[in-house]
Amino acid sequence: MTVDQHQIDPNVDGTAALTKKRVRRSTFRSLMKNPFAVFGIVVLSIVVAVGILAPWIAPYPPNATDLAATNAPPFSAGHLLGADASGRDILSRLIWGTRQTIVACVIVLSVSLVLGLTGGLIAGFYRGRLEAVTNFVSDVLQSLPGILTIVAFFALTGPNIPLSMTVFGVMVAPSLYRLVRSVVISVRSELYVDAAKVVGLSDLRIVGRHVLSAVRAPVIVQGAFVLATAVAIVGGVDLIGLGDPSQASWGRVLQDAFNNIYTNPANVIWPALVISLTILAFVLLGNALRDTLQASNRSAALKPSRRRALNTTAQDARVAGEHDHAARQEVLLSVRGLRVGYPSSSEEVTEVVHGVDIDVRKGEIHGLVGESGSGKSQIAFSIIGILPREAVVLGGSVYFDGKDLLADPARMRKVRGRRIAYVPQEPMSNLDPSFTIGAQLTYGLRSATGVSKKAARAKLLELLQRVGIREAERVMRLYPHEISGGMAQRVLICGAIAADPDVIVADEPTTALDVTVQAEVLELLRELSSERGLAMIIVTHNLGVVADICDTVSVMRAGRIVEQNDVDTLFAAPTNPYTQDLLESSRKVELMEVADD
Amino acid sequence: MFRTIVILLLRSVGVLLIVSFFTFCITYSDGIGIARSVLGLNASDEQVAAKAAELGLDRPLIVQYLDWLSGLLTGDLGASFLTGQSVAEALSSRVPVTLSLIILTMILTTIISVVLGVTSALYGGWLDRVLQFISVLGAAIPGYILGIGLIFAFAIAIPYFPATGYIRLTDSPQGWLWSLTLPVLALLVGAIANAASQFRGSMLDALSQDYVRTLRSRGIPESQLLFRHVLRNAGGPGLVVLSLTTLGLFGGALFIEAIFALPGVGLLSVSAALAGDVPMVMGVVLVVIVLVLVVNLLADVLGSLLNPKARIR
Numbered sequence: 029m030t031v032d033q034h035q036i037d038p039n040v041d042g043t044a045a046l047t048k049k050r051v052r053r054s055t056f057r058s059l060m061k062n063p064f065a066v067f068g069i070v071v072l073s074i075v076v077a078v079g080i081l082a083p084w085i086a087p088y089p090p091n092a093t094d095l096a097a098t099n100a101p102p103f104s105a106g107h108l109l110g111a112d113a114s115g116r117d118i119l120s121r122l123i124w125g126t127r128q129t130i131v132a133c134v135i136v137l138s139v140s141l142v143l144g145l146t147g148g149l150i151a152g153f154y155r156g157r158l159e160a161v162t163n164f165v166s167d168v169l170q171s172l173p174g175i176l177t178i179v180a181f182f183a184l185t186g187p188n189i190p191l192s193m194t195v196f197g198v199m200v201a202p203s204l205y206r207l208v209r210s211v212v213i214s215v216r217s218e219l220y221v222d223a224a225k226v227v228g229l230s231d232l233r234i235v236g237r238h239v240l241s242a243v244r245a246p247v248i249v250q251g252a253f254v255l256a257t258a259v260a261i262v263g264g265v266d267l268i269g270l271g272d273p274s275q276a277s278w279g280r281v282l283q284d285a286f287n288n289i290y291t292n293p294a295n296v297i298w299p300a301l302v303i304s305l306t307i308l309a310f311v312l313l314g315n316a317l318r319d320t321l322q323a324s325n326r327s328a329a330l331k332p333s334r335r336r337a338l339n340t341t342a343q344d345a346r347v348a349g350e351h352d353h354a355a356r357q358e359v360l361l362s363v364r365g366l367r368v369g370y371p372s373s374s375e376e377v378t379e380v381v382h383g384v385d386i387d388v389r390k391g392e393i394h395g396l397v398g399e400s401g402s403g404k405s406q407i408a409f410s411i412i413g414i415l416p417r418e419a420v421v422l423g424g425s426v427y428f429d430g431k432d433l434l435a436d437p438a439r440m441r442k443v444r445g446r447r448i449a450y451v452p453q454e455p456m457s458n459l460d461p462s463f464t465i466g467a468q469l470t471y472g473l474r475s476a477t478g479v480s481k482k483a484a485r486a487k488l489l490e491l492l493q494r495v496g497i498r499e500a501e502r503v504m505r506l507y508p509h510e511i512s513g514g515m516a517q518r519v520l521i522c523g524a525i526a527a528d529p530d531v532i533v534a535d536e537p538t539t540a541l542d543v544t545v546q547a548e549v550l551e552l553l554r555e556l557s558s559e560r561g562l563a564m565i566i567v568t569h570n571l572g573v574v575a576d577i578c579d580t581v582s583v584m585r586a587g588r589i590v591e592q593n594d595v596d597t598l599f600a601a602p603t604n605p606y607t608q609d610l611l612e613s614s615r616k617v618e619l620m621e622v623a624d625d
Numbered sequence: 626m627f628r629t630i631v632i633l634l635l636r637s638v639g640v641l642l643i644v645s646f647f648t649f650c651i652t653y654s655d656g657i658g659i660a661r662s663v664l665g666l667n668a669s670d671e672q673v674a675a676k677a678a679e680l681g682l683d684r685p686l687i688v689q690y691l692d693w694l695s696g697l698l699t700g701d702l703g704a705s706f707l708t709g710q711s712v713a714e715a716l717s718s719r720v721p722v723t724l725s726l727i728i729l730t731m732i733l734t735t736i737i738s739v740v741l742g743v744t745s746a747l748y749g750g751w752l753d754r755v756l757q758f759i760s761v762l763g764a765a766i767p768g769y770i771l772g773i774g775l776i777f778a779f780a781i782a783i784p785y786f787p788a789t790g791y792i793r794l795t796d797s798p799q800g801w802l803w804s805l806t807l808p809v810l811a812l813l814v815g816a817i818a819n820a821a822s823q824f825r826g827s828m829l830d831a832l833s834q835d836y837v838r839t840l841r842s843r844g845i846p847e848s849q850l851l852f853r854h855v856l857r858n859a860g861g862p863g864l865v866v867l868s869l870t871t872l873g874l875f876g877g878a879l880f881i882e883a884i885f886a887l888p889g890v891g892l893l894s895v896s897a898a899l900a901g902d903v904p905m906v907m908g909v910v911l912v913v914i915v916l917v918l919v920v921n922l923l924a925d926v927l928g929s930l931l932n933p934k935a936r937i938r
Contacts, residue, residue, distance in 0.1 A: 168640055171917055173876035176910060182898040183652050183906045260767040267769055268883040268895050286773055286884070293777055300770045308765035315761070332750065414838050445844020452842075457835040461934060462857050471853070472843035507933040523843060 058320050065320075068313030075306055079126040088117040090124035090276035099292045109298045112284045118295060121276040122302055128277040129306065132193045132262035133255050139197025140204050140254055145247070147201070148208025149239060153216060159209070166202035174199035178265060187272040189262065196261055200254050207250055211243045245321045252314030256307045263303045278303050330371035335420060338377065342367075342423045346435045359387045359427075360563050361411070361448070361531050366424035368406045368415065377420055381406050382587045384424070386565070388531065388580075393557055393564040395574035395595070397610075398584030404567045405453075408535045411565070412450050413440040428531070445476040449524035451534035455516035455541070459508035466504030469523050476527040491522045495552055514545035521549070525556060531563045532556075538573060550577050571614040575599060583607045629929050637918040648910045649690045652903050656682030662901030663706045680706060693907070702911065703904040705897075712908035715893065720912060722791050723889035725801070726881065727874045729809045734816040735867060741817070742824025743856070746832065756821055763818020769880040772811035776884070779807060789886035808885045812877050820870045827862035831855045861932045868924035875913055 059065040078085065087106075088094075097104070097111040104110060109118040147166070151159040177199060178192045185191055215238060265271055266279025267286070282299035289296055330338075363386040369377035381403040388394045396404050409415040411426050413433065425432040428448065433440045452458040460468050466485070473484045485504075492500035495518040508516060517537065524532055537553065538546040554577050557564055568574060574581050574595060581598050583591045583606065591604040602608045653659070660677035661668060668676070677683045681692070696703060702712035741759075745752040780788035786807050792800035831837070832855055840854055841847075879891030886892070890909045897905035 168644060171640065171872065171914075171921060172644065173872065173879070173913060173917070175876040175879050176894065176913055177648075179879070179894045179898045180648055180652050180906055180910055183901060183903055184655055184658070256764065264767060264769050264880045268880060269899060270895065282770075282773070289773070289777060289781065293781060296773055296777065300773060304766050304770055307767065308761070311761055311764045329749065409838075412842050414842050416833075441844070441846075445842055450839065450842035452835060452839050454835060458839040460836045460840065460854050460858065462854075462932060468840070471849075472840060472845060475846060475849060476844040509934050520839065523839075527844070 055320055059316055062316045062320070064312040065316035068309040068311075068316065071305055071309035072313070075126055075309075076130065078123055079130040082123050082127055086120040086123040088120040090121050091116065091274070092120070099288065099295075101292070102294055102298075110292070110295055112281070112295065113288050113292075114284075118281060118285075118298055121281050122278060122298060124276040125278045125281060128189060128275060129259055129262060132189065133258050135190055135193040136197040136200065136258035136261075137251060137255060139194050140201040141247070141251070143198060143201035144204025145208055145243070147205045148243070149212055151205070152209040152212025153239070155213075162205070162209075166205050169199055170202045172199065175261065175264070178261075179270065182270050187270060189265070189271055189275070189277075192265055192270070193258070193262060196258065200257065203254065204247060204250055207246055208243050211246055212239050215239050215242045249314055249318045249321060252310050252317060256310035256314065259303065259307050259310065263299075329374065329418065330377065330420065331374045334375055338420050338422060342421055343435060345423055346425050346432055358389065360390050360429070361388045361565075362386070362425075362427040363407065363411065364425045364427065366407060366410055366426070367422040368403070368410055369420045369422045371418060371420070377422065379422060380587050381410075384582075384584075384587075384589050386582055386589070386592075388563045388565060390530070390563055391557060391561045392580060393554070393566060393578045395578035395581040396565055396567045396584060397569065397571060397574050397581060399569060402584040403587040404569075404584055405535050408450070408533045408565065408567050410434070411533050412444055412448050413437075414444075414450065445472065445529075446527050447529050448531045448533065449527065449529040451517075451521055451524045451532060451537045453536040453539055455513050455520055456508065458520055459516055461508050463507075464504065465506055465508065465511070465519055469504070469519070469526065472523055473526045488522065488526060491526055492519070495519075495522045495525075496548070497522075514541055514549070517541060517545075517549055518552070521552065521556075525560070525562075528560070529562070531565070533565045533567075535567045536569070537566065539568070539570070546573075553577065571610065583610065626929070630926055633922055633925050637922055641914055641918060644914050645694075645907075645911060646690060649693060649907060650686055652906055652910075653682070653686060653689055656680075659706070659901060659903050697911070702908045705902050705905050707900055707902050712904050715905065716890065716908050716912055719888060719890045719893050721793070722887055723875075723878055723882070723891060724916075725794065725805060726808055726812070726878050726887065726889060727871065729805055730812045730816060730874055731867070731871055733809065733813055734820055734870060737813075738817045738821035738824055739863070741821040742826075743828050743859075745821075746825045746828035747851075753825075756825060759814070760818040760822040763815045766814070767880075768811050768815050768877045769884055771814055772808065772881055772884040775807045775811055791887045791889075804887075808881045808887060811881050811884070812874060815877065816870050816874060819873070820866050823866045824859070824863055827859045827866070828855070830862070831859035834858065857931060861928050864924045864928050864931070868920050871920045872917055875917060 059069075087108075094107075094111065094115040094117070096115065097107050097117070098115040099113055100107045100111040100115075102108070102110040107117050107119070109122070111117050112121075147162050151162040174196050178195055181191060181195050182188075262277070263279035263282065266277050267283045269283065271277060271280055273280070278299050282296065282303070285292070285295035285299060363384060366381055366384045367379055368381040369379040372378045384403075384407055386394065386396070386407070396407065398404050406415065406419070409419075410421060411433075415421070421434060424434065426434050428443055431439060433443060459465070463471075466488070469488050470481065470484045473479065473488060474481065477484075479487070489500045489504070492503060497503050497515060497518055503511065503515070503519070511519070517540075521537070524534075532553075534553065538549050541549060550573060553564065553566070556562055566573065566578060578595050580594050581592070582589045583598075583604065585606050591598065591602065591607045598607065599611065602611055656677050657673060659682055660673045660680065663680075664672060664676055674683075681689060684692075693703065700713055702716070704711050705715065741752070741756055745756045776788045779786045787804055788807075790804060792804045794801040837850065837855060840850055845854075878889065879895065881887070882889040882891040883895060890912055894906055894909035897903075897909070
C-alpha cells in the first residue's frame with residue numbers, strides 16, 4: 029500500500045444509501061457470522077489487551093539490553109522471537125510498542141472525527157458560503173501528501189509521534205468531512221428534518237436527533253479504514269527515523285531489524301507480521317461492516333451454472349410448445365407465458381413476473397397499467413431484450429411476426445431497434461451526457477440501418493421537426509444537459525421511430541414530464557401510431573393516460589395480469605376487484621385535482 | 626476549453642500560494658530553534674542569535690516568506706543551512722529519481738488496473754474474486770513492508786536485483802530499469818489494489834446507466850456500446866482515481882526511497898528534516914505541491930474533454 033490519506037476508500041463518499049440505516053444490535057450479531065469480521069475483532073482485541081497489559085506480560089523492560097543475546101535468532105532461550113543488534117528482546121519491544129500504535133490510533137481517530145464530523149455537519153447543514161470555504165480547505169488538505177506534512181513538522185519540533193499523528197489526523201479529516209457532508213445534505217433535503225423545523229426544535233437538536241443517527245454507520249465504516257492507514261503511517265514514520273529513538277514501537281523494531289537484514293534477516297518477520305496483521309484486521313472489519321450495513325444494496329449474483337440451467341429449462345419449454353402459436357398469425361407482437369425472476373441468492377431466484385400473455389395488432393395501442401413494482405417495466409424490457417444483466421427469463425416467449433425472439437438471441441438483436449423500438453421513462457438519464465444529441469441519434473440510426481452519415485442526419489433533422497423541435501439544427505449540436513426534459517423526451521421518441529419500427533414499447537413515457545408537456549407527448553405518440561400504423565405498448569401507472577390514448581389495456585398486479593380488455597369495456601364494467609379499486613382511486617384523485625383548481 | 630484551462634491554472638497558483646505560505650510559517654516559525662539545530666547543542670545563546678541573524682531568521686515571518694517567494698520567481702530557492710548547496714541544484718538532481726519511480730509505477734498501474742477493473746466489471750466470476758483478494762492484500766500490506774520483503778527475497782536470498790541505489794537513465798537504460806524494478810513493484814501492489822477496484826466500480830456505474838439500456842434498445846452492437854459509450858463515461862471517474870492514486874504515490878514513494886536508498890526528493894526531505902535544514906525541506910514541499918497540482922490540472926483538463934458538463938463557460 030502506498031501509505032497516504034488518499035488511499036482511504038473514496039467509494040464510501042457517496043453512500044447516501046446508508047443514510048437511514050442505523051447501527052443496531054443486530055448489526056453486531058450478523059457481523060459475528062462473518063468469519064473475516066470475527067478475525068478482525070479478535071486480532072484487534074488482542075492488540076488492545078496486549079497494549080494494556082504490557083507491564084505484566086512483557087518478559088523484559090522495553091530498553092533492557094542483554095549483550096549475551098545480541099542478534100539472538102528466534103526461539104532461543106529467554107528470547108522467544110530473538111533479540112536485536114543491541115541485545116534487546118524483540119518480543120518485549122513489540123509488546124511495549126503496541127502502546128504507541130494504540131495511542132496513535134486514538135489520536136488520529138479523535139482528531140479526524142472531531143474535525144470531519146463538526147465540519148461536515150456544519151457545512152452540510154448550513155450550506156452557502158460557509159460550505160464553500162470548508163470545501164476549499166478540505167480540497168487543499170486532500171491535495172497534499174500527508175506524510176510530507178509530517179516531515180515538515182518534524183523540521184520544526186523534532187521527534188514527536190503524538191504531534192505527527194495529530195497532523196495526520198488533520199490530513200485525513202477531509203475523507204470523513206466529505207462523507208458526513210454528503211450524508212447530511214441528503215438527510216437535510218428529506219422531509220422529516222423540515223418537519224422538525226416546523227415543529228420548532230432548535231437547530232442543534234435537529235442535528236443531534238436526525239442527522240447524527242444517519243451519519244453514524246458510514247462514519248464507523250470509514251473510521252475502520254482511517255485506522256488501517258494510521259497503523260501503516262505510524263509504523264512508517266518510525267521506520268524512516270522520524271520517531272522517538274528512546275521509545276519502543278513496532279516501526280522502530282522494524283527499523284532495527286531492517287538495518288541488520290544482512291546479518292539477521294529473520295528478525296524482520298515479526299514486526300512486519302504484527303503491523304500487517306493489525307492493518308488487515310482493520311481492513312477486513314471495515315469491509316465486513318460495509319457489507320453488513322449495506323446488505324440491501326448488494327444484489328445477489330446467481331451462480332453461472334445455475335443461470336445456464338434455468339436458461340436451458342426455459343428454452344426446452346419453448347421448443348416443445350412452439351406450434352402452440354400457429355393460430356395467432358394476425359397478431360404482430362405476442363407475449364406468451366412470460367416469467368421473469370431476479371436472484372435472491374447464488375442458487376435461488378425470486379419470480380417477479382408470473383406468466384403473462386399480451387397480444388398487440390398493427391396500429392393498436394395497448395396499455396399496461398399497474399402500481400409500481402407490479403412488473404410492468406420487466407415485461408417491457410423482456411420484449412426488447414434489455415433486461416438488467418442479473419435478471420433471468422424463467423420461461424415464456426415473445427413472438428414477433430410469428431417467430432420467437434426469446435428463443436433466438438440473434439433474431440432479437442436483428443429486431444431490436446429496427447423493428448421494435450423503445451421509449452424510456454426518465455428522459456434526462458436516458459441520453460448519454462458525453463455526446464451531443466445529434467451524435468448519439470446518428471450513431472443509433474446508423475448502427476440500426478447502415479445508412480450513410482449524411483442520409484442519417486437529414487432523416488433525423490426531418491424527424492426532430494416532426495416530433496415538434498423547431499430549431500432541429502441547433503438542438504443536434506447541444507449536449508443533453510443543455511435541453512429541457514420535455515425536449516429530451518421528444519428526442520428519445522425521435523430516436524425510437526428513426527429506424528421506422530413496427531412496434532414501440534414505451535415505459536412510462538410521460539411520468540417525468542410536466543402536465544402540459546405530458547398531453548403534447550401523448551398526442552405525438554397517438555399521431556405517430558396512426559400515421560405509421562405503429563403498434564404500441566405503453567407502460568403506465570396512470571389510468572388517465574390509458575383512457576386518453578389506448579385501445580386495449582392489461583391491468584397488472586404483483587406480476588400477474590388480473591384483467592385484460594378493450595379500454596371502453598374495462599372502464600365501463602371492470603370485473604376484477606383490483607381494477608375496480610384502481611378506477612375508484614383514480615377518480616378520487618381527479619376529484620381532488622378539480623377541487624384544487 | 627481555453628477558458629477552462631486558464632481558470633484551472635489560476636486556481637492551482639492560488640492553492641500553491643496558500644499551501645506554501647502555511648508550510649513556510651510552520652517550518653520557519655521557530656527561527657532560534659532552527660539556528661540552534663544548525664549549530665548544535667553546544668552553541669551559546671549569543672552564537673545562536675548571531676547565526677539566526679546571519680540566516681535572516683530574526684526577521685518577521687511574512688518578510689521571510691515574501692523574500693522566499695521573490696527568490697522562487699527567479700528560480701532561487703535559497704541555500705542549504707548546513708552545506709551551503711543551492712536548494713534548486715539539489716532538487717534538480719533528485720526530482721528525476723522520484724519522477725522515474727512514480728511515472729513507471731503509474732504507467733503499470735494504469736494498464737493493469739484498467740484491464741483488471743474493466744474485465745472484472747464485465748465478466749465477474751473468478752476475476753472478481755482475484756480482484757477482491759488483491760485489494761484486501763494491497764490495502765493490508767504497507768508498501769514499505771512489501772519493499773523489505775522484496776529486498777529479502779530478490780536481493781538477499783536470491784541476489785538478482787540490487788537492494789539499494791539508483792542508476793541514471795542517461796548512464797544506462799537497462800541499469801535504470803534494474804535499479805527501479807523492486808521499488809516500483811513495492812509501490813505497484815498497493816496502487817493497483819486501490820485503483821483496480823475503483824475502476825471496477827466506475828465501470829459498473831457506467832454500465833448500469835439508463836442511457837446504456839436505451840442505446841442498446843436502438844440496436845447498437847455491444848462492442849460499440851462498450852467502447853464508445855460505457856468506457857467514455859467511466860473515464861471521468863477513472864481519471865479522478867488515477868490522479869488520487871498518483872497523489873498517494875508521492876507519499877508512498879517517500880517510504881520506498883528510504884528503504885531502497887533511492888536518492889529522490891522524499892529521502893532528501895527526510896534527511897533535511899532530521900538535520901533541521903529548513904530551506905531544503907521547504908524546497909521539497911514546493912516541488913511536491915507543484916507536481917501534485919500539475920497532476921490535478923492534467924486530470925481536470927482531460928476530464929473536461931471527456932465530460933461536457935465539466936467545461937467552464
